[in-house]
Amino acid sequence: MDAVCETGINLQPIGIVRSPTKDTSDVPIPGKPAEIVVDPRYSQALCRIETNSHLWILSWFHLSNRESLVSVPARVNPYLPQYGVFSLRSPNRPNPIGLSLVRLQAVDGNVLKVTNLDAIDGTPVLDIKPYYEQDIVFSPATPYIRPYELSMRRDIFLKQALTHHQEECDDLYMAVRMALIADEYLGQITLPQVFLQVSGSTCLADTLQGLSRARLANPARFRFTESGNLAQSIWETPGLSLRVTAKQSVNRESFKVISDEELFEIVATDQCNLGP
């Protein structure tokens, strides 16, 4: 073995996860709310932690298979090709370190209440670090590992929307439903060639901008017209124009049950077949 691998690293957990979830298969891709109980020996290290809204949590996936070097992310989509584990967030990897970006909801002594933690009851926690503004990459290039199930796509879009907009308002739910339609017709909505035009509330526009990563410039992919009585998004790629117009409002209760047909008027135009 190469000398670089013989460092004799010895890590001790700084805390443990407390959660009603006991089985890894019950943790959805966007993670779940949970508590992190920090060992009282490290209480001082929590000083001013409440000044952060978001934290990186490094944990130890203690149930993992450490022999895996390649994997098919079958929980996301069983029809995907194989990836190397360093190209995935798979819990199975040589050093099964978990990485979660969580929202810090409350601090109660040495207990942190967080959202979106990828962990089960009893998962050891290795470290806690603040999420800084300079961590933001607004429109990174990443492979699109598209979930096969609509419900998983919806959960991931909803997590992204909440992370960006940070308010659980009705138009956030409207934006997620519109983005899911666009994802269905266009595929990946974050690509540079997808242009987005939004008419509606500032909340709708802000959430759709967060989901599509469409910037106002460089490249110019986003345009917004404020409107009190219209909620509409028009998505354009070189081959397709898609207009999604709300026929009624949506809220947290109706978000998962109302059909696309009830909620929207959808007009898709294949621009390759347009006559002169």
Ligand SMILES: [Zn+2]
């Ligand atoms: Zn809002």
